[in-house]
Amino acid sequence: MKALILVGGFGTRLRPLTLTLPKPLVEFGNRPMILHQIEALAAAGVTDIVLAVNYRPEIMTAALKKYEKEYNIRIEFSVETEPLGTAGPLKLAEKILGKDDTPFFVLNSDIICDFPFEQLAKFHKSHGNEGTIVVTKVEEPSKYGVVVHKPDHPSRIDRFVEKPVEFVGNRINAGIYILNPSVLQRIELRPTSIEQETFPSIVKDGQLHSFDLEGFWMDVGQPKDFLSGTCLYLSSLTKKGSKLLTSTSEPFVHGGNVMIDPSATIGKNCKIGPNVTIGPNVTIGDGVRLQRCVLLQGTKVKEHAWIKSTIVGWNSTVGRWARLENVSVLGDDVTIGDEVYCNGASVLPHKSIKQNVDAPAIIM
Amino acid sequence: MASLQVPVRGKSGGSPTTKAVILVGGPSRGTRFRPLSLDLPKPLFEVAGHPIIEHCFAAITRLPEIREVFIVGYYDEGVFRDFIKDCARNHPAISIRYLREYQALGTAGGLYHFRDAILKGRPDRFFVLNADVCCSFPLEQMLRLFEEKDAEAVILGTRVPNDSATNFGCIVSDAHSKRVLHYVEKPESHISNLINCGVYLFATEAIFPSIKSAMKRRADRPRLVSYPSSDALDRTYLPRQDRAADDDDDDGEKTEVIRLEQDILSDLADSRQFYVLETKDFWRQIKTAGSAVPANALYLMKAFQQQSDELAKPSATILPPVFIHPTAHVDPTAKLGPNVSIGPRAIIGAGVRIKEAIVLEDAEIRHDACVLYAIVGWSSRVGAWARVEGTPTPVREHSTSVVKNGVKVQSITILGKECVVGDEVRVQNCVCLPYKELKRDVANEVIM
Numbered sequence: 001m002k003a004l005i006l007v008g009g010f011g012t013r014l015r016p017l018t019l020t021l022p023k024p025l026v027e028f029g030n031r032p033m034i035l036h037q038i039e040a041l042a043a044a045g046v047t048d049i050v051l052a053v054n055y056r057p058e059i060m061t062a063a064l065k066k067y068e069k070e071y072n073i074r075i076e077f078s079v080e081t082e083p084l085g086t087a088g089p090l091k092l093a094e095k096i097l098g099k100d101d102t103p104f105f106v107l108n109s110d111i112i113c114d115f116p117f118e119q120l121a122k123f124h125k126s127h128g129n130e131g132t133i134v135v136t137k138v139e140e141p142s143k144y145g146v147v148v149h150k151p152d153h154p155s156r157i158d159r160f161v162e163k164p165v166e167f168v169g170n171r172i173n174a175g176i177y178i179l180n181p182s183v184l185q186r187i188e189l190r191p192t193s194i195e196q197e198t199f200p201s202i203v204k205d206g207q208l209h210s211f212d213l214e215g216f217w218m219d220v221g222q223p224k225d226f227l228s229g230t231c232l233y234l235s236s237l238t239k240k241g242s243k244l245l246t247s248t249s250e251p252f253v254h255g256g257n258v259m260i261d262p263s264a265t266i267g268k269n270c271k272i273g274p275n276v277t278i279g280p281n282v283t284i285g286d287g288v289r290l291q292r293c294v295l296l297q298g299t300k301v302k303e304h305a306w307i308k309s310t311i312v313g314w315n316s317t318v319g320r321w322a323r324l325e326n327v328s329v330l331g332d333d334v335t336i337g338d339e340v341y342c343n344g345a346s347v348l349p350h351k352s353i354k355q356n357v358d359a360p361a362i363i364m
Numbered sequence: 365m366a367s368l369q370v371p372v373r374g375k376s377g378g379s380p381t382t383k384a385v386i387l388v389g390g391p392s393r394g395t396r397f398r399p400l401s402l403d404l405p406k407p408l409f410e411v412a413g414h415p416i417i418e419h420c421f422a423a424i425t426r427l428p429e430i431r432e433v434f435i436v437g438y439y440d441e442g443v444f445r446d447f448i449k450d451c452a453r454n455h456p457a458i459s460i461r462y463l464r465e466y467q468a469l470g471t472a473g474g475l476y477h478f479r480d481a482i483l484k485g486r487p488d489r490f491f492v493l494n495a496d497v498c499c500s501f502p503l504e505q506m507l508r509l510f511e512e513k514d515a516e517a518v519i520l521g522t523r524v525p526n527d528s529a530t531n532f533g534c535i536v537s538d539a540h541s542k543r544v545l546h547y548v549e550k551p552e553s554h555i556s557n558l559i560n561c562g563v564y565l566f567a568t569e570a571i572f573p574s575i576k577s578a579m580k581r582r583a584d585r586p587r588l589v590s591y592p593s594s595d596a597l598d599r600t601y602l603p604r605q606d607r608a609a610d611d612d613d614d615d616g617e618k619t620e621v622i623r624l625e626q627d628i629l630s631d632l633a634d635s636r637q638f639y640v641l642e643t644k645d646f647w648r649q650i651k652t653a654g655s656a657v658p659a660n661a662l663y664l665m666k667a668f669q670q671q672s673d674e675l676a677k678p679s680a681t682i683l684p685p686v687f688i689h690p691t692a693h694v695d696p697t698a699k700l701g702p703n704v705s706i707g708p709r710a711i712i713g714a715g716v717r718i719k720e721a722i723v724l725e726d727a728e729i730r731h732d733a734c735v736l737y738a739i740v741g742w743s744s745r746v747g748a749w750a751r752v753e754g755t756p757t758p759v760r761e762h763s764t765s766v767v768k769n770g771v772k773v774q775s776i777t778i779l780g781k782e783c784v785v786g787d788e789v790r791v792q793n794c795v796c797l798p799y800k801e802l803k804r805d806v807a808n809e810v811i812m
Binding site: 269271287289304306320323339341358 | 697699714715716717719731732734736748749751753755768788790792807
C-alpha cells in the first residue's frame with residue numbers, strides 16, 4: 001500500500017522549535033512526530049510513503065533513510081516548487097500513488113492520534129466507493145468544518161458545513177483519508193485544496209464516506225496544542241498500560257502520564273507529573289517540580305526549578321528556582337537564569353534569559 | 365593640622381551636655397506602612413534583626429556624652445515599654461523615656477510641649493532623629509561640624525537624583541561654608557538636590573525661641589503657604605491639598621500643629637547659624653511597608669561592612685549579608701541572600717531560595733519555595749514550590765512602586781500576618797492583608 005504525508009512548509013507555527021529542526025523531526029512523546037505516522041503506516045502494510053514538502057532539508061533526508069531500513073519501506077520526497085495546497089501534492093505524486101489500483105492513505109503531518117489505518121482500509125474496501133475520510137467528534141463544532149451525512153446512510157457524506165452557526169453535527173475532518181487512485185483524475189496540477197475542491201466534487205457523486213475515529217485526536221501544529229496533544233497521547237498510553245511510561249511506583253512520579261527516557265537522570269525529592277515527557281540525556285536536579293511539560297533531548301533543569309505548560313528545547317538549561325509556565329517555549333540551547341520567571345515566553349535558539357518575562361512575549 | 369580650641373558653650377565651663385529625641389509619630393501616621401502596621405507599630409518593625417527605632421537608638425549610644433534620650437510620639441504608653449526596658453538593661457548609663465503627646469502636635473510642637481523635660485539639667489544642645497529614616501546616623505560628624513562652626517543648628521543632608529528631589533525638603537547651602545541659605549519643604553519646582561534626611565542637632569537656646577516665634581506667628585495669622593505663583597495667594601491657609609495624595613501627614617490644618625520641616629527650618633536658614641552635614645553614606649525613608657526591604661538591605665550591608673558577628677557566616681548557601689535569628693531553623697540546603705533577614709522561630713525548608721527579603725517571626729517557608737523582594741508576615745506560610753516575588757527597583761530609587769501594564773503597583777510583595785500561600789502558587793507584586801489564604805496565582809493586586 002501507499003501513503004502520502006502532507007508536510008508542507010517550514011512549520012512556522014511551531015517556532016521557535018522549527019528554527020532548529022524541521023517539524024516532522026520534532027520529538028513528540030520522545031519520538032519524531034513523523035515516526036508516529038510512519039510506524040503506524042508500516043504496521044498497516046504500507047510500503048511506499050511520499051512526503052509532500054515544499055522545501056527539502058538535508059537533515060530530513062538523512063533521518064528518513066534510517067527509517068526506510070528500520071521499517072523496510074520506501075520514502076520518497078515530493079518537492080513542490082510552489083505551494084500546491086492540500087490537493088496539488090497528490091497530483092504531483094501521481095506516479096507513485098497511481099502506480100497500481102490499490103487505494104492510498106493521505107494524512108496531515110500535524111495530526112496525532114491512534115492511527116486506525118488497518119480498520120480504515122477495511123472499511124474503505126467494504127463500501128467500495130472512491131474515498132473515506134476519518135472524522136473525529138469535537139465539543140465545539142462551530143470552530144471547524146463539520147461533516148453532514150446523507151439522511152439514509154450512516155457513513156455517506158452529504159455535505160460539509162464550514163464553521164456552522166447552528167448545530168448540524170459534531171464530527172469534523174480529522175485530516176486522515178484513504179482514497180482510490182481514481183481521485184487523482186479529479187485533481188489538477190495547481191494550488192488547490194482537497195477540503196474545498198476535491199472532497200465536494202467526490203461528495204457530489206456520493207462517493208465519499210466518513211470513518212469514526214476512536215480515542216484521542218489533536219492537531220499539534222502549534223505549541224499550545226503540542227502540549228495538549230502530549231497530554232492526550234500520554235493518557236492513551238496509560239490506558240493501554242504502555243511500557244513506554246515511567247512506572248507510577250517511582251517515588252517522584254506524581255499523577256502518572258510520565259514518560260522518561262532511560263538515559264535521563266532525575267535528582268532527589270523531585271515531583272514529576274502528570275503529563276510530562278523527558279527526552280534522552282536530560283538532567284533533572286534535586287527538588288524540581290515538573291508538570292504538563294515537554295523536555296527535549298539534552299535539557300538540563302537545575303535544582304528547585306518549577307516548570308508547567310512549557311516546551312524546553314534541546315540542550316537548554318533552566319536555572320535554579322526558575323519558574324516557567326503558560327506555554328513558554330524555549331528553542332535550542334536557551335539558558336534561563338537562576339530565579340528567573342517566564343510567563344508565556346517564546347525564546348529563540350541560543351538566547352540567555354536573565355530577567356523575568358512577566359507577560360507572554362517573543363524573545364528574539 | 366593645627367588644633368583650634370573648640371568654643372565651649374557649656375554654662376559652667378565643663379563639657380557641654382547633649383541629649384537626643386527620637387520622633388516616632390503615632391498610629392494614625394503609619395498608614396502607609398500597612399499592612400504591616402496593622403499588627404505592629406512601625407518603629408518596632410524589625411529590619412536587619414532590630415526594630416527600626418533601635419537602629420536610631422544604637423547610633424545615639426555611640427556618642428558617650430548622651431545620657432538622656434526621649435522618644436516622642438502619640439502611640440499608647442505601653443507600646444514602647446518592652447523596648448525601653450531592653451534599652452535600659454543594655455545601656456544602664458542612659459536614661460530613656462517615652463513622652464506621649466495626647467494629640468499630634470507636629471514635630472516641632474511636640475518638642476516644644478516637652479521642653480521642660482528636654483531642658484531639664486540645662487543641656488546645650490540635642491539631636492532630633494526621625495524614626496522613619498534609615499541611614500548611618502553620622503551623629504558624631506554632625507556634632508563636630510556643630511562645634512567647628514559654632515552653629516545653632518545642623519541638619520543632615522544627602523544628594524538624591526534631581527527628579528526625585530521635590531519629594532523631600534530641599535536645602536540650598538553654601539558649598540564652601542556648608543551654611544544653609546534656604547530651605548523649602550517639597551517644592552513644586554527644582555531648587556536643590558540636597559535634601560533633608562530628618563536628622564538634626566539643635567542648640568537649645570536657638571530652637572525653642574524659634575518654635576515659640578513660629579507659634580506666635582501662627583496665632584497672629586494662619587499659616588501662609590508660600591506658593592510661587594501669585595494666583596495661589598488667596599488660598600491662604602490651604603494646607604497642601606495639591607501635594608502628593610499619598611502623603612499621610614494631613615494634620616497641617618490644626619493651628620497648634622507646628623512642624624520642623626514646614627514651619628521652622630526655613631526661618632532657621634534666614635536667621636540662625638544653620639549648617640548642613642552632607643552624608644555620602646546611605647539614606648532612605650521608611651514610609652511604605654515595601655521600603656522596609658531596602659532599609660533591611662542597607663542596615664545589613666552596614667553590619668556586614670562592620671563585620672558584625674550578628675550576621676550569618678557566608679558560605680555556598682549564604683550570600684552575605686544575611687541575618688538569621690538564633691531561634692530560626694534554616695535547612696542547610698536552603699540558599700539565602702543577599703540582604704535577607706530571618707526572624708525568630710521562622711522555619712526555612714529544604715531547597716528554599718530567599719533573596720532581598722524579610723521573613724518575620726514564626727513564618728514558615730516550605731521546601732523548594734522561592735521568596736524574592738518580599739516580606740513574609742508573622743506566622744505566615746509559603747507552600748512548597750511557591751514563588752513569592754516582587755520587582756527589583758534601582759538602588760538609587762526612592763520609590764517603592766513600579767508601573768506594570770500602565771498600573772502603579774507595589775514593587776515589593778508583602779504578606780501580612782498569618783497569610784498562607786498554597787503549594788506551587790505564585791504571588792507577584794501583591795500586598796496581602798493579614799489572615800488571607802492564596803490558593804491561586806495572583807499578580808499586581810492588593811488582596812483585602
